[in-house]
Each structure stands twice: as structure tokens, then as C-alpha cells.
Amino acid sequence: MTDSLQAAPNLALNEIVARRRAAGEPLIHLAFGEARLPVPAEVLDWLSTGARRTEYGPVAGDERVRSSLARYFDRRRLPTSPEQIVVAPGSKPLLMSLMAVVDGDVLLPSPSWVTYEPQARLFGRHVHRVPVPAEYGGAPDPSALRESIRTARRGGGNPRLLVLTLPDNPTGTLPPPEAIRQVSAVAEEEDLLIVSDEIYRDILHDPGLPFLSPAEEAPERTVICTGLSKSLGLGGWRIGAARFPVGRRGDLLRTRTVAVASEVWSTLAGPMQEVATRAFDEPKVITEHFLAGARLHGAVTRAVHTLVTTAGASCRAPQGGFYLYPDFEPVRESLDEHGVTDSVSLQRHLLDNLGVAVLGGHHFGDDPGALRFRIATSLLYGDDSAQRERALTAEAPLSTPHITLTLDQLAEAFDALTPRKGIHV
Numbered sequence: 001m002t003d004s005l006q007a008a009p010n011l012a013l014n015e016i017v018a019r020r021r022a023a024g025e026p027l028i029h030l031a032f033g034e035a036r037l038p039v040p041a042e043v044l045d046w047l048s049t050g051a052r053r054t055e056y057g058p059v060a061g062d063e064r065v066r067s068s069l070a071r072y073f074d075r076r077r078l079p080t081s082p083e084q085i086v087v088a089p090g091s092k093p094l095l096m097s098l099m100a101v102v103d104g105d106v107l108l109p110s111p112s113w114v115t116y117e118p119q120a121r122l123f124g125r126h127v128h129r130v131p132v133p134a135e136y137g138g139a140p141d142p143s144a145l146r147e148s149i150r151t152a153r154r155g156g157g158n159p160r161l162l163v164l165t166l167p168d169n170p171t172g173t174l175p176p177p178e179a180i181r182q183v184s185a186v187a188e189e190e191d192l193l194i195v196s197d198e199i200y201r202d203i204l205h206d207p208g209l210p211f212l213s214p215a216e217e218a219p220e221r222t223v224i225c226t227g228l229s230k231s232l233g234l235g236g237w238r239i240g241a242a243r244f245p246v247g248r249r250g251d252l253l254r255t256r257t258v259a260v261a262s263e264v265w266s267t268l269a270g271p272m273q274e275v276a277t278r279a280f281d282e283p284k285v286i287t288e289h290f291l292a293g294a295r296l297h298g299a300v301t302r303a304v305h306t307l308v309t310t311a312g313a314s315c316r317a318p319q320g321g322f323y324l325y326p327d328f329e330p331v332r333e334s335l336d337e338h339g340v341t342d343s344v345s346l347q348r349h350l351l352d353n354l355g356v357a358v359l360g361g362h363h364f365g366d367d368p369g370a371l372r373f374r375i376a377t378s379l380l381y382g383d384d385s386a387q388r389e390r391a392l393t394a395e396a397p398l399s400t401p402h403i404t405l406t407l408d409q410l411a412e413a414f415d416a417l418t419p420r421k422g423i424h425v
């Protein structure tokens with residue numbers, strides 16, 4: 001009997017790489033979406049202040065943390081009351097609860113973050129994949145979305161929930177405002193709920209890039225999820241939040257989500273509520289950390305973008321977060337010589353023969369026959385907090401010795417992936 005319920009591929013691969021590295025294999029790990037930033041001293045102080053908070057407290061989070069998040073959204077053109085907010089141990093359980101409490105099928109961009117589809121399937125939801133355009137990821141092509149909804153309904157499906165990722169994992173890009181307007185209009189016409197995963201919003205490489213949330217366009221039907229795992233690199237602390245719409249639909253969704261929370265995780269840990277309260281108020285130490293992180297993510301993703309395109313891949317230019325999603329289709333023939341014909345064999349060849357761990361496009365719901373994979377560049381910032389501190393504060397991060405060394409090794413590996421005839425013997 002085969003069991004379709006398996007550990008998430010990104011977490012499983014992370015553990016495999018850790019084991020192989022511990023055994024002495026010099027692997028370059030680019031397969032795990034962890035921000036790898038040093039923690040500011042002030043944030044550590046907030047955590048220790050919060051350590052005395054041992055009571056459970058309200059399921060949705062206490063008034064202080066929900067007010068802090070309401071102000072965070074106010075500053076982003078989204079007037080919000082504390083009653084619209086629920087905090088949780090990470091945004092993952094909030095996303096999962098939404099899959100549980102909304103009836104009907106789920107529409108996902110292809111590719112999209114590894115977790116959405118398995119979460120939907122945990123609750124027996126049918127998933128419809130909608131391709132993203134060549135220019136950006138994170139939101140489906142609006143006309144393809146309309147078409148997919150029609151096709152799904154003709155086949156007896158009931159698409160109800162659309163997930164967007166702004167900016168996107170895996171492509172590292174941000175859909176332009178016009179695309180969000182069009183997708184929000186389709187959601188209105190077709191009566192969809194939008195879940196807008198904005199966990200990377202505060203780490204756009206160019207803070208001036210126009211960002212439009214579907215919550216501005218379709219306010220009564222958009223739930224926003226966010227957290228501190230990426231912008232502050234606090235993934236292991238598990239701090240997530242959701243902003244529910246006002247109105248009957250929003251109230252119902254929030255009530256149901258709080259019901260799930262009350263039966264599963266009870267509330268966000270007290271010390272983490274303390275950290276979240278302070279961080280979402282965005283004092284200078286936090287805004288500066290966001291900016292420094294975004295600068296580092298931008299510099300390193302752009303450098304790796306140059307490496308993959310030099311090796312012959314096509315790849316969208318990175319705009320936010322720390323991801324790239326190269327497509328090696330233009331060099332399919334030379335990959336074929338290594339027995340690489342799809343994203344499974346490409347991921348395996350990179351790991352076993354070239355010492356580079358990446359996550360193949362098939363894990364993101366992409367066509368398994370394509371030659372695409374996701375690179376998480378943030379793992380290059382260093383293995384310990386001293387190296388990460390140096391990377392974050394360096395005038396020219398690419399010149400820090402440990403980053404330069406790994407980029408050189410990566411250049412060699414990608415070059416060996418597609419040896420050009422006449423250059424390599």
C-alpha cells in the first residue's frame with residue numbers, strides 16, 4: 001500500500017542535507033526557505049520580557065498584539081480593527097484552517113508554494129492549478145483563471161478559494177497592480193474567497209515597487225496572512241497572523257478559524273505575542289532590519305540570477321524575498337546527455353553529482369516534465385550568527401569571503417550542468 005501522506009518535501013530534504021553535511025559531504029544547500037538573518041538584540045530582550053507570560057490568554061491573541069497588527073495594516077492602506085486579527089504559531093496553521101473552513105475546491109497558481117496543495121488535500125479539497133504568466137508568479141494569469149473556473153464547473157467542480165502569494169515563493173516576483181485588479185475582479189464575478197499570503201511583503205528588494213493587496217480591491221472577500229518568519233528570519237519562533245475582512249463573510253470565517261485554533265493550538269505562545277506586539281509596531285530597529293534584509297536578499301538573488309542565466313537558463317528577475325525559479329529548457333539537449341530529462345532527474349543530478357541541493361518544480365505543482373527548480377538564496381548568508389551578521393551589515397555583501405566562495409562554487413556547478421561544447425573536455 002502506498003501512503004500519500006508524507007513529510008513536506010522541503011522539510012524532508014532539509015533533514016537529508018543536514019545528515020549528509022554532518023557526514024562530511026560538502027553540499028551547497030539552496031533547498032530550504034529560511035531567511036537566515038541574525039536576530040537584533042532588542043528582539044531578544046522582548047522575548048525575555050515575554051518569558052513571564054505563562055497564561056494561555058485569548059485564542060485569537062490578546063488585545064495588545066491584535067491592536068499592534070491592526071496599526072501595521074493601517075500603515076499599509078488597509079484600515080483594520082483589532083477584532084479582524086487572529087495570531088497563531090506561524091501562518092501555516094492559519095492557512096490550513098482556512099482550507100478547512102471554506103467549502104469547495106481550491107485554485108492555486110502553478111507553480112506555488114509547496115504547502116498549499118498538501119494542506120488542501122488534508123481536508124479532501126480538490127485542487128485546480130492555473131498557470132502564471134511568463135512575466136511574474138504568485139497570481140494566475142487572469143484569463144487563464146476565468147477559463148479554469150469554467151472548466152472546473154463544467155466538470156462538476158466547485159472552485160471557491162483562490163490563494164495568491166505576494167511577493168511569490170517560488171518565483172521571487174511580484175504581480176503588478178493591474179494583474180491584482182484583474183484577478184480581484186474575477187474573484188468578485190465568480191464569488192471566490194481570496195487568501196493573500198503576504199509573508200514576504202516587507203522584503204521587496206526595491207521598497208518603492210508598487211504593491212497592491214487584493215484586500216484593497218476586493219475587501220470583503222480577502223483574508224491576508226503574514227508573519228515574522230521571513231522578514232525577521234524568526235521561522236523557528238512561529239509567529240503568524242491573519243487579517244479577516246469586515247462583514248458577514250469575514251465574521252464567519254474568523255469565528256470558524258478561532259474555533260479550529262481553540263481545538264488545535266489554543267493560542268500563540270505568550271512570549272511570542274510579546275515579540276509580535278513590539279515588532280508589528282515597527283520601531284526603527286525593525287524597519288532598519290527589514291531594509292537591511294531586503295538589501296542583502298536583493299544583492300544575493302541578483303548574483304545567483306546572473307549565474308543561472310549565464311549557464312543558459314531563462315529566469316524571471318527577482319523582486320522580493322530570497323528565491324529564484326530558473327527554467328533550463330533552453331539547454332534541454334545538453335542536460336539530456338547527463339540523463340536529465342525532467343525536474344526529478346534535474347534535482348537528483350544537482351544533488352548527487354554537483355553537490356547542490358534545490359527543490360524541483362514538481363514540488364510546486366509545476367509540470368514535472370519541465371526543467372525548473374527553486375533556489376533559496378538566503379542559505380548562502382552563513383552557517384553561524386557571526387557570518388550572518390557580517391553578510392547583513394557588509395557594505396558589499398557579495399565581497400564577504402564566505403559568500404564569494406560559495407558563489408564561485410555555485411558558478412562551477414551550474415557551468416558543469418550545461419557544459420558548452422568546445423569549452424569543456
Ligand SMILES: Cc1ncc(COP(=O)(O)O)c(C=O)c1O
Pocket residue numbers: 033089090091092093113165169197199226227228229235238239240
Ligand atoms: C509563501 C509562504 N507562506 C507561508 C510560509 C510559512 O510561514 P510560517 O513560518 O509563518 O508558517 C512560508 C514559508 O516557507 C512561505 O514561503
